[in-house]
Amino acid sequence: MERSAQGLKLPEGMRDLFPKQLACLEKLEQQALQVCKNWSYQKVLTPGLEYKACIEPDPNKEDNLYKFFDKNGHVLVLRPEFTTPIARMVATRLKGQELPLRFCYSGDVYRNNSAHYAEFRQVGVESIGAGSELADAEVIALAVEILRSLEIRNFQLSLGHNAIFSGLAEEMAFDLKLRKELEDGIARKDMVKLESLVSQSTIPAEAKELLLAMPTLTGREEVLDKLQNWDHIIAIRRAIESLRTIYLYLKDFGVQDYVNLDLGILRGFSYYTGAIFEGYLPGIGIPVIEGGRYDTLYADFGLNLPATGFAINLGLLLEQINDFEVENSDILVYGQSPGAVIKRCRELRKAGRKVEMALGFMTDSDAKRIASSRGIANIEKVEGNREPSNRDFRF
Amino acid sequence: MAKNFLTIALPKGKLLIDSLDLLNKLGMDCLDIEEDSRRLVFDLPKDEARILICRPTDIPTYVEYGAADLGFVGKDTLVEQNRDVAELVDLKFGYCRFVVAMPEENLPPKLADGSYDLSVLNHKRAATKFPRVARLFFNDLGMQVTTIKLHGNVELAPAVGLAEMIVDIVSTGKTLRENRLLEVAPIFDSTTRLIANRVAYRVKYDRIQFMSEKLRELVKED
Numbered sequence: 001m002e003r004s005a006q007g008l009k010l011p012e013g014m015r016d017l018f019p020k021q022l023a024c025l026e027k028l029e030q031q032a033l034q035v036c037k038n039w040s041y042q043k044v045l046t047p048g049l050e051y052k053a054c055i056e057p058d059p060n061k062e063d064n065l066y067k068f069f070d071k072n073g074h075v076l077v078l079r080p081e082f083t084t085p086i087a088r089m090v091a092t093r094l095k096g097q098e099l100p101l102r103f104c105y106s107g108d109v110y111r112n113n114s115a116h117y118a119e120f121r122q123v124g125v126e127s128i129g130a131g132s133e134l135a136d137a138e139v140i141a142l143a144v145e146i147l148r149s150l151e152i153r154n155f156q157l158s159l160g161h162n163a164i165f166s167g168l169a170e171e172m173a174f175d176l177k178l179r180k181e182l183e184d185g186i187a188r189k190d191m192v193k194l195e196s197l198v199s200q201s202t203i204p205a206e207a208k209e210l211l212l213a214m215p216t217l218t219g220r221e222e223v224l225d226k227l228q229n230w231d232h233i234i235a236i237r238r239a240i241e242s243l244r245t246i247y248l249y250l251k252d253f254g255v256q257d258y259v260n261l262d263l264g265i266l267r268g269f270s271y272y273t274g275a276i277f278e279g280y281l282p283g284i285g286i287p288v289i290e291g292g293r294y295d296t297l298y299a300d301f302g303l304n305l306p307a308t309g310f311a312i313n314l315g316l317l318l319e320q321i322n323d324f325e326v327e328n329s330d331i332l333v334y335g336q337s338p339g340a341v342i343k344r345c346r347e348l349r350k351a352g353r354k355v356e357m358a359l360g361f362m363t364d365s366d367a368k369r370i371a372s373s374r375g376i377a378n379i380e381k382v383e384g385n386r387e388p389s390n391r392d393f394r395f
Numbered sequence: 396m397a398k399n400f401l402t403i404a405l406p407k408g409k410l411l412i413d414s415l416d417l418l419n420k421l422g423m424d425c426l427d428i429e430e431d432s433r434r435l436v437f438d439l440p441k442d443e444a445r446i447l448i449c450r451p452t453d454i455p456t457y458v459e460y461g462a463a464d465l466g467f468v469g470k471d472t473l474v475e476q477n478r479d480v481a482e483l484v485d486l487k488f489g490y491c492r493f494v495v496a497m498p499e500e501n502l503p504p505k506l507a508d509g510s511y512d513l514s515v516l517n518h519k520r521a522a523t524k525f526p527r528v529a530r531l532f533f534n535d536l537g538m539q540v541t542t543i544k545l546h547g548n549v550e551l552a553p554a555v556g557l558a559e560m561i562v563d564i565v566s567t568g569k570t571l572r573e574n575r576l577l578e579v580a581p582i583f584d585s586t587t588r589l590i591a592n593r594v595a596y597r598v599k600y601d602r603i604q605f606m607s608e609k610l611r612e613l614v615k616e617d
Contacts, residue, residue, distance in 0.1 A: 116460075158597055189481035189596075192470075192588060196485075218600050262597060280594045285461020286479075287594060 013118025023326040025121060025318050029106050032123040032146045032312065036104035039142050041125045044103045046085035052077045054088050057300075064113045078110035083271075083309060084297070086126050091301035099129030099305070116286065120315030124291075128298070131306030133242055136275045136293055137249030143279060143289050143310050144255040152317065155288070156280045157258050160265035161243055162272040162292065164214065164227075167235020172207045182211070186266040191215060206230065215264035221247065223261045239274075246275055271297045277310070281320060288316045327354070328375040334358035334367050337384030344382045361386075399602045401444045401595075404463035406451035410587055413488040414467040418446075420613055421606065455480055455590065464595035465603065470585035471564050475525045481596045483607045484589040487614040491564040493528055493582035495521070498553050499575045511579040516540060519559040522552030529562035532582050550574040 010016070017025065033043060049068070052075040056063050066078040079085055082105045090101060106123045125142060127135050140159065147155050165186060169179050178201055185193040198208045210230050217223045224240050224247075231237040243261060250256040265278055271294040279289030291310020298305040331353055335341045345357045356376060358367070367379045405414045415425045423442045437446040447463055454468040455478040466480075469489055473482065495513070497503070503511045517538050523529045526542040533540040543558050550570060552558040564585065565571055571578065589607055596603055 156598060189593060192482050192485045216604060218597070262600075264597060264600070278597070280598050282598060283461065285459065285592045285594055 011118075013112070015117055015119070020326045021318065024321055025314060028150055028314050028317055029121065029123055031149055032314070033104060033106055035142065035146045035149050036123075036125055039102075039125075039138070039145075041102040041104035041127075041142075044086065044089070044105055045107060046079065046082060046089055046105075048079055048107075049076045050079055050085055050088070051075065055080065055084050064111045066110050066112050079107075080111050081109050081311060082107065082122065082124055083126060083294070083311070086128075087297050087301050087307070090128055090305075091298055091303035095303060100135065101128040102126075103128070116319075117315050120313055122311045123314055124309060124311030126307060126309035128307040129305050130308075131295060133245040133275075134249055135306075136242075136308050137246045137253060139291060139308050139310055140246070140259065140275075140277055141250060141253035141255045143277070143291065143312070144253075144258045146312065147258075147279065147289075150317065152281065152320075154282050155258070156260060157277055157289070158218070158260045158262035158265055158280065159243065159246065159275060159277045160261070160263050161239040161274065162267055162276050163235055163239050163274055164263060165211075165266075167233055167239065168207055168210060168230075170235065171233045172203055174203065178203075189215075189266055210236075214266070217263035218260060220261060223263065227263075242275060267292075275308070279312070281316075284316050284320065286313075286316065288313050328377075329354040329356040330376065331378040331380055332356045332358065332367060332371045332374075332376045333380050333382060334362050335382030335384055336361055336386045337382070340382045340384030344380065348380075399443060399599055401465060401599065401602060401606075402447060402463045403444060404447045404449050404454045404457045404466040404468075406454055406467060406469075407448050408451055410451065410467065410469065410489045411448070413486075413587070417467075417486065417610060417613060421609055452476070458590050458592050461592045461594060464592050464599060465606070466590045467587055468590055470583075470588055471525065471528070473588060473590065474531075474583075474585075475527050477527060479593060481591045481593050482588050483591055483596070483603070484610050484614070486587040486589055486610060487616070489587040490584070491566040491586075492584050493525070493532075493562065493564055494578040495532070495560055495562055495580040495582065496550075496565075496571050496576040496578050497560045499577050501553075501559070502577060503579060513538065513580055516560060520557070521560045521562050522549045522558035523562040524549060525562060525564075528582065532562070550576055 052065065052067060055077050056065060065080055068076045070076050086103060086105065094101065102125070104123070104125045106121065108119050109122050110119050112118060125139055127139050140157065144157060169182070174182065178197065181197055182194065185197060194211060198211050217226060224244055227236065227240050231240055247256065247261065250259055265276055267276060272292040273295045274293030276292030277289070278287040281288050289310055289312050293306070293308040295306040298307055331348060333341055333345050333348065333355055341357060345355050348355045362370070364381065367381070371379045405411055415428055418425045423444060424439055425446065428437045428446055435448045439446065447457065449457055451468060452472050454466040455473060455476045457463040458466040458480045459478040467486065471491065471493065503513060503515045506512050513536060517540070520541045520543055521529050522543045522545050524545060524547065526544045529540065529542045543552065545552065549561045549563050552561060553576065554574065560579070561576065562582065565578070589610055591603055
């Protein structure tokens with residue numbers, strides 16, 4: 001059936017990938033996965049569709065999911081990320097395995113209303129069952145090594161902690177409404193709202209000071225020293241100690257120079273419970289890497305395990321690369337006799353060559369022109385006469 | 396491009412002069428920038444900065460995508476657009492208020508505390524340039540009000556029966572009075588804000604923080 005105007009278009013946020021871009025994307029992906037494998041992370045794949053009840057159990061939350069119904073009226077969603085599906089998979093299918101489990105993944109994720117593409121490729125890892133700082137440091141170091149192996153320059157990783165606010169809120173016994181408002185301000189990075197909430201409310205001065213200072217606490221180890229004023233709050237002392245330990249391990253991993261401490265990374269309501277980190281590239285307005293510790297997510301699936309991990313947005317990296325290279329064939333084979341041409345191509349392919357076969361007779365100058373336009377280095381003309389049957393090349 | 400180079404998006408229109416004034420006070424050389432010129436991009440090499448002149452409603456977009464590191468924009472626009480940007484400083488100028496307003500001859504009854512009883516507006520229509528603001532406000536009250544998105548002159552809508560009420564920003568109240576409309580409920584106050592791209596705010600932290608501290612000092616009341 002002939003396509004209507006609608007049938008010629010793509011839905012918003014979707015894109016086609018041409019050979020050069022796709023080759024580039026897959027190269028990034030393969031390289032990243034190779035590093036993951038070298039670090040003993042095994043690749044898994046969860047399905048594209050999940051129940052909404054798995055991905056976002058809160059029916060009242062505004063989300064950015066693509067939703068469908070199945071035959072039974074259940075709400076399905078296209079996966080917006082891999083961390084939650086992998087938690088579901090591990091909690092339901094892989095109970096009782098030797099811990100830690102180390103998984104990596106690669107696949108497209110879907111987010112309606114995303115500022116960039118609504119479908120983009122993620123590569124990431126999950127380290128499940130290890131609650132130690134060493135596990136945090138391992139995934140952070142792995143993220144750095146992946147970016148280095150992709151020859152990405154100028155990237156910066158920032159390491160923060162998601163328990164400082166919650167620790168403070170608990171210690172100071174903020175009432176629920178204030179806590180919600182503060183969390184909202186933090187999640188939106190709305191300093192104006194935070195400031196006005198803090199100045200109006202009756203929370204103690206030291207908590208006010210810390211809440212306002214959090215976005216400004218960025219740098220190297222000295223950041224943690226500045227936090228010492230609040231270390232009589234147990235949750236904060238633990239966060240400081242934990243960040244210090246991770247930061248030292250990062251030195252052992254040889255990646256500390258790439259990582260800043262930054263308590264201004266604010267995620268508000270989310271499944272992150274501990275160390276969190278983001279990777280930035282100059283000129284890209286959203287983080288290319290997001291990761292961190294989420295020690296309560298697995299419990300939500302009935303298996304109480306600590307876990308940490310990250311995802312790299314390969315779609316964003318792809319936008320940064322201008323000189324795409326695609327692997328060309330290395331020989332163009334043509335001639336008058338189709339049988340002879342096919343035979344020669346089979347021989348060459350068997351020998352491991354990348355072969356383009358002419359689909360019609362061409363003159364020597366045609367062959368040269370086509371080969372050079374496609375970046376094919378060699379041409380070979382196969383001897384043999386035109387065949388009398390209808391197998392002859394047609395003109 | 397130097398790591399600390401800043402691209403700043405400023406709103407054309409009535410907020411531009413105050414915005415430029417603040418940047419001048421920060422010591423940036425903005426004297427050549429005027430709105431009438433057709434130029435939309437001004438390079439300030441001495442200040443390691445570039446100024447973009449944008450439609451006010453586009454500023455959160457430029458900043459969210461990172462095309463601009465910083466932007467000056469009204470809180471009204473920020474709430475309406477709900478973009479993922481960091482809101483750093485209340486710049487205090489460009490004050491206006493969101494209100495619900497209705498024709499003088501058709502006001503809702505008053506409650507004991509003197510405010511209007513909005514519940515009679517259930518299932519009515521509100522014309523607005525800010526449908527998200529209107530929806531959030533009425534949703535929070537547990538009311539169902541149909542919002543009708545218009546691009547300007549919303550005060551016309553009640554006069555011709557397109558809507559029973561409007562949700563709009565007012566600064567002096569003159570437009571409301573001229574159109575025989577009365578405020579029946581305040582929604583929230585708005586002023587101009589300094590916003591930052593969330594990555595730029597971390598990557599160019601030192602410079603952005605320095606600027607926002609200075610701006611905070613400059614606009615401090617009394």
